[in-house]
Amino acid sequence: MYIKVKREICTGCEACVQSCPYDAIVINDGKAEITELCQLCRACLSICPEGAISEVREVSDSRETAQGRGVWIVAEQREGKIAGVSLELLGAGRRLAERLGTEVAAVLFGGTDYDAGELVRWGADRVFLCADQFMRPFNDEPYAALLSMLIEEQKPEIVLTGATPIGRSFFPRVAARLRAGLTADCTSLEIDNETGNLLQIRPAFGGNIMATIFCPHVRPQMATVRPRVMKRGAYDESRTGEIVKVGIDSILSRTRVIETVKEVSEMAINLQDANIIVAGGRGMGGEKGFMLLYELADVLGASVAASRAAVDEGWIPYRHQVGQTGKTVSPRLYIACGISGAVQHLVGMQSSDVIVAINKNSDAPIFSAATYGIVGDAGEIVPMLTRKIKEARGI
Ligand SMILES: Cc1cc2nc3c(=O)[nH]c(=O)nc-3n(C[C@H](O)[C@H](O)[C@H](O)COP(=O)(O)OP(=O)(O)OC[C@H]3O[C@@H](n4cnc5c(N)ncnc54)[C@H](O)[C@@H]3O)c2cc1C
Incomplete structure (x- = not known):
């Protein structure tokens, strides 16, 4: 959908300019013009005294034309390694495609034939592979241009990618180019x-409700999915599929990645791949309390995470935050210490296999999500656990 001004009717009276809360209307050559700031709020529609402003719904990519063209997942490679979220998306994509009676295709930029084969073995029927080295480092501009071109050519019904820094960066550009909707962080x-229709479910209003969003008119239906919330499909060594080679000759890019510099902290902590996480909240009382968590994490070979309250207090950097506005994790063991269990925290860790909660308040909501609960002072229990584990391991 977009907003259109009929220039032949517009008198340039500026009533619409005043009405727009986003300053998205300008007067050019005596006529109103809608700029890219437009948020489609429709406030201007009823304002124009001449009725020169209208909304235009595009249904050219309608279900009829797009139907049966498949579910696509955009796979991600970083330094040549397929990201785990891509395999999770393939699992989800297969399930959706089976419901729709269609195929699953993966799109891979900067990967190799072997990577494409791996995506087939993880469930893709087809892989659109651009093996050009230019696409190996992530770059918004050519990624967005090539994916938009492929989608326009092939007209998939659904396109999914990970809600990762890469997906979050270039996928909205693709949606904007295609004038499609995009639901983030499903x-x-x-x-x-x-x-x-694809029902895209995600937390809304501060995580207090789950919203179901769907796009009935425009195709493709686009969504980003948080890592670790979907299950991978089955790996089948003998699975075969089609690999479609894609070139970048027709892609113009004004930008080129010269070098990628990794932040040191990024290398040191990868919560999303951790098997065991020891997490602390405001109940740890301060940085000293967090030192107890680092000691426990050390004996367990675990990573340390935190609630937003602990991050806001400045006891631990934001990159350790788990929850709605932090990371989503699903380790085998999550030990929550002095964390109340607000819904915004739970959405980030509730798919952990085993959750142990330590909290001095027996009514804390974290206990409803926990597999095992310990009611007591974390300042006493955490060092006790560390000591017992050390004893058991003879450290
Ligand atoms: C839009 C939005 C997004 C948000 N995103 C996130 C997010 O990504 N992640 C997140 O975590 N939160 C998030 N929040 C904040 C969230 O609502 C909670 O405020 C936050 O999770 C609370 O952190 P906490 O449990 O550490 O602190 P508190 O709620 O203050 O709980 C502290 C807990 O520690 C217990 N305690 C106190 N002393 C001890 C002790 N000595 N031993 C044992 N237990 C003790 C208390 O009984 C209490 O249960 C978000 C909020 C909003 C509105």
Whole structure:
């Protein structure tokens, strides 16, 4: 959908300019013009005394034309390694495609034939592979241009990518180019039984409700999915599929990645791949309390995470934050110490296999999510645990 001004009717009276809360309307040559700042709020529609402003719904990419063209996942490689979230997306994509009776295709930029084969073995029927080395380092501009071009050519019905820094950066550009909707940070995806629309489910209003979003008019339906919320599909060594080679000859890029410099902290902590996480909240009382968590993490070979309250207090950097506005994790063991269990924290860790909660308040909501609960002072229990584990391991 977009907003259109009929220039032949517009008198340039500026009533619409005043009405726009986003300053998205300018007067050019005596006529109103809608700029890219437009948020489609429609405030201007009823304001124009001449009725020169209208909304235009584009249905050219309608279900009829797009149907049956498949579910796409955009796979991500970093330094030549396929990101785990891509395999999770393939699992989710397969499930959706089976519901729709269609195929699953993966798109891979900067990868190799072997990587494309791996995506097939993880569940893709087809892989659109651009093996050009230019696409090996992530670069917004050519990634967005090539993906938009492929989507326009092939017209998939659904396109998914990870809600990772890469996906979050270039996927909105693709949605904007295609004038498609985009639901960010989905935690669940379903197919509507009646319409076949993709139901894109994500937390909303500070995590207090789960919103179901769907796009009935425009294709493709686009969504980003948080890492670690979907299950991988099955790996099948004998699976075969088609690999479609894609070139970048027709892609113009004004930018080129010269070098990628990794932040040191990024290398040191990768919560999303951790098997065991020891997490602390405001109940740890301060940096000293967090030192107890580092000692426990050390004997367990675990990573340390935190609630937003602990991050806001400045006891630990933001990159350790788990939850709605932090990372989503699903380790085998999550030990939550002095964390109340607010819904915004739970959404980031509730798919952990085993959750142990330590809290001095027996009514704390974290206990409803926990597999095992210990009611007591974390300042006493955490060092006790560390000591016992050391004893058991003879350290
Ligand atoms: C839009 C939005 C996004 C948000 N995103 C996130 C997010 O990504 N991650 C996140 O974590 N939060 C997030 N929050 C904040 C969230 O709502 C909570 O405020 C936050 O999780 C609370 O952190 P906490 O449990 O550490 O602190 P508190 O709620 O203050 O809880 C502290 C807990 O420690 C216990 N305690 C106190 N002393 C001890 C002790 N000595 N031993 C044992 N237990 C003790 C208390 O009983 C209490 O249960 C978000 C909020 C909003 C509105």
